[in-house]
Amino acid sequence: MPEKVYVYQSHLGGGLFTSSEPLNWEELYCEECGDSDTELGEFSSFKEFYESVINNQLYFCKDNYDPFKHTEWLVTEYWLADAINTLVAYWNYPFEEIKVDRYNCTCELNFQELMNKAYEIMLYEDKRFCYEVECFDGDIYYLEVGLIEDLLNMYPEERPLDFTYSLIEKDAIPKDCNVMTHMPVCFWDEFETWKERTQYNEAH
Numbered sequence: 001m002p003e004k005v006y007v008y009q010s011h012l013g014g015g016l017f018t019s020s021e022p023l024n025w026e027e028l029y030c031e032e033c034g035d036s037d038t039e040l041g042e043f044s045s046f047k048e049f050y051e052s053v054i055n056n057q058l059y060f061c062k063d064n065y066d067p068f069k070h071t072e073w074l075v076t077e078y079w080l081a082d083a084i085n086t087l088v089a090y091w092n093y094p095f096e097e098i099k100v101d102r103y104n105c106t107c108e109l110n111f112q113e114l115m116n117k118a119y120e121i122m123l124y125e126d127k128r129f130c131y132e133v134e135c136f137d138g139d140i141y142y143l144e145v146g147l148i149e150d151l152l153n154m155y156p157e158e159r160p161l162d163f164t165y166s167l168i169e170k171d172a173i174p175k176d177c178n179v180m181t182h183m184p185v186c187f188w189d190e191f192e193t194w195k196e197r198t199q200y201n202e203a204h
Contacts, residue, residue, distance in 0.1 A: 011037050080118070129145055131144075133165040
């Protein structure tokens with residue numbers, strides 16, 4: 001099962017490194033140059049990293065629009081290859097390391113090939129893993145990976161009652177349980193109850 005990882009961008013050359021625990025400011029600060037490494041966030045899957053970091057730094061070229069050809073911004077081919085290598089190695093995913101030239105900050109794949117590799121990794125996660133979610137009443141549900149974002153975004157600000165979730169391998173779930181491809185009814189019911197209560201409080 002993938003462990004959560006903290007991803008940092010080095011202030012020397014832009015390479016990435018990981019940690020299983022958050023690093024404090026003193027550990028990230030460089031006394032020689034006065035600069036510091038940058039935390040990119042905490043992630044439990046490559047998909048989370050892609051959607052939070054990589055996808056937010058891409059755009060389509062408006063002058064020569066091609067839906068199959070991304071134009072990179074801030075994310076270079078070397079940076080993306082380094083990100084893939086770093087996280088694949090951390091979680092021990094069965095993908096070959098992409099060859100990079102750290103001296104010249106280049107890699108063997110072009111940008112579209114790297115994007116295809118990223119999609120391949122996310123597809124691997126979707127097939128192999130699911131989320132184990134403990135509901136408000138203590139019941140356990142197993143959700144497809146893609147549903148967790150809908151679950152977290154269900155409530156605009158704060159969830160009315162807390163729930164916990166973790167990424168697990170599908171092979172590890174009990175044999176009498178299925179991986180759900182839709183949101184469990186109890187979450188929608190709780191949302192409707194919360195919405196009605198909120199509207200009543202605002203009206204009074």
